[in-house]
Amino acid sequence: MKQRVLSYLIALLLFPLHEVQAAYQPEFSTAGFYELKNSGREVHSMNPAWRLHKGAASGAETPGFNDRNWRVVSLPDGIEYVPTEASGCINYQGEVWYRKHFTPAKALKGKKLFLHFEAIMGKSKVFVNGNLLAEHFGGYLPVVVDVTDALNWGTDNVIAVWADNSNDPNYPPGKAQDVLDYTYFGGIYRDCWLIAHNPIFITDPNFENETAGGGLFVAYDKVSDTSAEVLLKTHVRNDSKENFTGVVEYELQQPNGKQVAFLNDKIQVRSGKTTTSKDKITLKSPLLWSPETPTLYNLIVRIRNNQGNIVDGYRRRIGIRSVEFKGKDGFWLNGKPYSTPLIGANRHQDFAVVGNAVANSIHWRDAKKLRDAGMKIIRNAHCPQ
Structure with a gap:
């Protein structure tokens, strides 16, 4: 929550107040789709009230672990606030633990239930009530976990996430941070959702093991x-x-x-x-x-x-x-040659102070500012944004 408030305050500094209030209100998807009323599918935000610890924590995946002294954060979370001019090698790299306590609503019993983390930076493991349900490598694609059979009803449940943004050549960016031209942030830096639907359902392409398919x-x-x-x-x-x-x-x-x-x-x-x-x-x-x-x-x-x-x-x-790109005939859009030059920019998915833990509204704001400047192509800096 602090990060979202901070992002909004930064936006206020950059825009006159009347322009912020009168601005177009964009619509943001949840876990890659928009909820449809009376469809049997529900989406619930799991962003509020996680507990965060920097470093190793033996036994932190178990439900009875004492996390009362851990700092309380809400997602998206980038582990720490960084200076406005951060350019790499000064941010935290290493292990972190997140834990969230919650009691699932009785109305969800009998549904298929999935946790959808839009991204967790680096290596990650997701535990529910002490059970390891997923292990993921790479910080730019969703981590989707079937928690249907792992939850306990009418009592406290614990989601524990271990993450590590240390240098690792096995997945993008694949280089040590000191040779990169940008800061390699960490944490559960995008939204997290609980998706509930009936046992007959449209699958999630990030969960299904389907080559060029799923969803x-x-x-x-x-x-x-x-x-x-x-x-x-x-x-x-x-x-x-x-x-x-x-x-x-x-x-x-x-x-x-x-x-x-x-x-x-x-x-x-x-x-x-x-x-x-x-x-x-x-x-x-x-x-x-x-x-x-x-x-x-x-x-x-x-x-x-x-x-x-x-x-x-x-x-x-x-x-x-x-x-289409047609060699010497150039770039074609919708079956016709595109008559104007392709002017664009490079963009990294971060913002002052909050790092990668950027609110959706700031992503939208950046896109609009680049488009208002006449740019029509955005290079997404080697990673899905």
Whole structure:
């Protein structure tokens, strides 16, 4: 919470107050999707009230470990505040422990439950009630943990996360910090969510062991001003005790809410198995995405059973476009040569004082400032932001 307040205060210093209040309010996704009401899927923030310890702590993964003297922090957390001119080699590198106590709501019992850490810097291990449930290498992609069978109901539960941002050549950036041109921060520096849904659900690509698959995959083909094909692939898992027959339903809406496409694909999923739904939407006169007109459609995906009841679902925003580099003919966007120079910038995912633990609003603010300066390409500094 302190970091979010600090980020907002910094924003106030950079913008006149009336501009901050009157600014467009951006919409931020949760764990890569937008929650859809009455879909059977819920998203709960797990950001508040973690306890942090710098250094090793023997037994810190066990529920009965005494963490009362640890500092209380809220996510995103970058372990420490750093000077505004920090350029590397002065921030903390090494082991840290995070612990969170919580009692799950009774209404969640019987649901599939996943912890979704949007990122934990460096190496990490996630324990729930003393059980090691996940080990992850690399600080830029989500760590997703199935906690369904690890929770205790009606009592205190403990999530313990061990993380280490020490130099390690085995994953990006792969170099020692003293030879990098930026600070290699640490901690659980992005949001954490508890995702709850029914046992029949759209999978998470960061959890499933699916090559070039898992979750909802969207691609585009034959893109032009007159038409475009939206290619859809949805990976569905059935963790219930019964076989499932139903449909995957796709609804495409323009930004104003107007429905422009609706279709469904029949699926059958045996108990304990997965299946993949594949379909295609052909749009006439599509509203194509470009830097000048960055139109985003809403794609709503639902799973319905044979009785027509919604089992799972969520919303994604998609931009319909094609991107090609044609050698001496240059860069083509949406089937046409792009007529203006490609002007861009490099951007690291950090901010003064808070380091990598940057609020979503500051990420958005940086993107807007770069776009207002006329830049249309952002190089994301070797790592997914």
